Amino acid sequence: MYQYEYPHPAVTTDIVIFTVRDKQLKLLLIMRGGEPFKGKWALPGGFIELDEDLETGARRELAEETGVSGVYLEQLYTYGAVDRDPRERVITVAYSALIPSDKIVLQAATDAEAVGWFSMDESPTLAFDHKKIVDMAHQRLVAKLDYSTIAFKFMPEEFTLSELQDVYEIILREEMDRRNFRKWMLALDQIKETGGERREGAHRPAKLYSVINPDIVEIIK
Amino acid sequence: MYQYEYPHPAVTTDIVIFTVRDKQLKLLLIMRGGEPFKGKWALPGGFIELDEDLETGARRELAEETGVSGVYLEQLYTYGAVDRDPRERVITVAYSALIPSDKIVLQAATDAEAVGWFSMDESPTLAFDHKKIVDMAHQRLVAKLDYSTIAFKFMPEEFTLSELQDVYEIILREEMDRRNFRKWMLALDQIKETGGERREGAHRPAKLYSVINPDIVEIIK
DNA sequence: GCAAAAGTGTTATCCCTACACCCATGA
DNA sequence: TCATGGGTGTAGGGATAACACTTTTGC
Numbered sequence: 001m002y003q004y005e006y007p008h009p010a011v012t013t014d015i016v017i018f019t020v021r022d023k024q025l026k027l028l029l030i031m032r033g034g035e036p037f038k039g040k041w042a043l044p045g046g047f048i049e050l051d052e053d054l055e056t057g058a059r060r061e062l063a064e065e066t067g068v069s070g071v072y073l074e075q076l077y078t079y080g081a082v083d084r085d086p087r088e089r090v091i092t093v094a095y096s097a098l099i100p101s102d103k104i105v106l107q108a109a110t111d112a113e114a115v116g117w118f119s120m121d122e123s124p125t126l127a128f129d130h131k132k133i134v135d136m137a138h139q140r141l142v143a144k145l146d147y148s149t150i151a152f153k154f155m156p157e158e159f160t161l162s163e164l165q166d167v168y169e170i171i172l173r174e175e176m177d178r179r180n181f182r183k184w185m186l187a188l189d190q191i192k193e194t195g196g197e198r199r200e201g202a203h204r205p206a207k208l209y210s211v212i213n214p215d216i217v218e219i220i221k
Numbered sequence: 222m223y224q225y226e227y228p229h230p231a232v233t234t235d236i237v238i239f240t241v242r243d244k245q246l247k248l249l250l251i252m253r254g255g256e257p258f259k260g261k262w263a264l265p266g267g268f269i270e271l272d273e274d275l276e277t278g279a280r281r282e283l284a285e286e287t288g289v290s291g292v293y294l295e296q297l298y299t300y301g302a303v304d305r306d307p308r309e310r311v312i313t314v315a316y317s318a319l320i321p322s323d324k325i326v327l328q329a330a331t332d333a334e335a336v337g338w339f340s341m342d343e344s345p346t347l348a349f350d351h352k353k354i355v356d357m358a359h360q361r362l363v364a365k366l367d368y369s370t371i372a373f374k375f376m377p378e379e380f381t382l383s384e385l386q387d388v389y390e391i392i393l394r395e396e397m398d399r400r401n402f403r404k405w406m407l408a409l410d411q412i413k414e415t416g417g418e419r420r421e422g423a424h425r426p427a428k429l430y431s432v433i434n435p436d437i438v439e440i441i442k
Numbered sequence: 443g444c445a446a447a448a449g450t451g452t453t454a455t456c457c458c459t460a461c462a463c464c465c466a467t468g469a
Numbered sequence: 470t471c472a473t474g475g476g477t478g479t480a481g482g483g484a485t486a487a488c489a490c491t492t493t494t495g496c
Contacts, residue, residue, distance in 0.1 A: 001224050001225070001226065002224065002225045002226075002227065002228045002229065003222050003223065003224050003225075004222070004223045004224075004225075004229065004231075005222065005223075006223065006231070006268060007223045007270075007271045008223065008225065008229035008230065008231055008232070009229065009232050009269065009271060010225075010227070010229055011229070011230050011232060011301075011312055047227060048230065048301070048312075049228075050228045050230060050303075050310045051303055052303065053301055053302055053303060054299065054301035054312070075298060075299065077296060078275065078296065078299045078314050080232075080269070080274055080275035080314065081274055082271075082272055082273065082274055089271045091232055091269075091275070091312075091314075093299045093301065093312075160448085161448085161449090162447075162448075177486075177487075177488080178448085178449085179449085179450070179451080179487095179488085180485080180486065180487085182449080182450085183450095183451095183485095184485090199494075199495090200447095201446070201447075201494080201495070202444090202445065202446060202447090202493095202494060202495035202496055203445080203446040203447040203448070203492095203493070203494055203495080204446085204447065204448045204449075204492060204493035204494055205447095205448080205493075205494070206447080206448060206449090207448085207449090381475085382475085382476090383474075383475075398459075398460070398461080399475085399476085400460095400461085400476085400477070400478080401458075401459065401460080403476080403477085404458095404477095404478095405458090420466095420467075420468090421474095422467080422468070422469095422473065422474075423466095423467060423468035423469055423471090423472065423473055423474085424465095424466070424467055424468080424472080424473040424474040424475065425465055425466035425467055425473085425474065425475045425476075426466070426467070426475080427474080427475055427476090428475085428476090
């Protein structure tokens with residue numbers, strides 16, 4: 001038992017994880033194993049420990065529930081509506097995570113009943129206010145494509161310009177002119193040729209590129 | 222006494238309030254009346270009640286400690302470093318507030334010892350990690366001037382284009398061409414002439430403008 | 443040789459920037 | 470009449486958008 005002189009809310013982290021795969025923007029969800037919302041799909045997340053930072057807690061929950069680790073993570077928003085959890089007052093600090101599709105290795109989840117990737121177009125009804133959280137994360141992602149290099153977080157170590165353009169087109173849901181996209185991207189000076197090329201299929205091989213500063217999301221324009 | 226099965230952190234809100242006055246960007250601070258950091262300047266804020274939303278709590282604390290109410294408020298970031306408060310684990314949801322200089326009426330503070338406006342250039346050493354919070358709020362404000370109509374939140378009901386330009390120049394710390402500023406601002410289609418004019422001094426009177434959608438911060442660009 | 447994706451330049455348009463003079467007023 | 474800030478237009482440059490053909494490969 002833990003006792004306090006004043007009432008304290010519970011604090012959780014919830015994580016919206018995106019990836020781009022099979023020409024779709026996808027979202028990682030877990031099926032809740034316990035009440036409330038047992039059997040419903042929800043964002044991975046859970047209660048924060050008193051001796052860990054918020055981001056540390058988010059990473060721990062993410063690893064425990066989905067096996068995902070080492071991803072790009074940024075704080076999204078904090079949700080604290082009084083009745084958002086039927087059990088008690090719960091304030092959640094939501095994080096947004098991006099992962100390259102080649103790093104997806106879903107572990108048999110420990111805390112959750114099941115884990116799955118869902119296309120944004122056909123995601124199920126979510127527990128709590130998680131739909132609202134997902135919507136905001138999606139909106140933020142779309143906005144950030146325009147003024148930052150966040151799209152690189154979806155890319156593997158090496159990638160072609162066409163693959164990179166695909167990511168933009170899938171998330172923004174609009175086609176781009178290939179020549180202008182290349183000119184724009186190369187002018188940003190954020191990627192460099194690796195020297196390698198990718199051959200797949202009966203056509204000219206594509207040059208491979210890598211991100212110059214993989215650890216930093218640059219603000220562009 | 223309040224008891225919980227699992228440990229709960231304390232949750233507070235802190236508010237960074239800006240105004241523009243006397244050709245300076247100013248910040249509202251309170252002097253702490255109790256430990257820790259007694260006698261130090263700090264952001265207004267305090268513990269959240271279990272039956273109020275985060276924003277409601279922020280507004281309540283703001284009113285109690287400074288007398289300020291009815292202002293524009295937006296969530297900034299949530300700070301949760303383990304040791305940010307020497308008493309116990311405290312997670313704070315920081316908000317940023319903007320207020321027109323004509324609405325500044327500082328009430329004799331109830332919870333705080335003193336309240337004061339400080340220029341960003343000469344603000345005192347702050348309690349806790351409040352400097353970090355102020356820095357982020359400032360950074361965000363500068364960024365938002367560019368791509369939103371947030372500057373209107375500093376303006377009174379009616380204002381001249383020169384007054385509006387002053388706000389931009391003071392916050393961005395750079396002079397702007399008057400003709401280009403006017404062209405840009407009027408093209409945004411966010412303000413309208415009220416018909417009135419302001420005469421002050423031995424020169425041509427300035428037309429007064431008001432914001433078309435005062436309740437919405439538009440994303441521009 | 444043919445299908446399929448990669449790669450590549452030029453032109454037109456729009457937006458942003460730079461810049462100087464007249465206007466209305468109070469003293 | 471003069472000092473002061475308010476108000477206005479245009480031309481040049483840079484960035485963005487539109488647009489089509491050649492290259493390399495596997496089959």
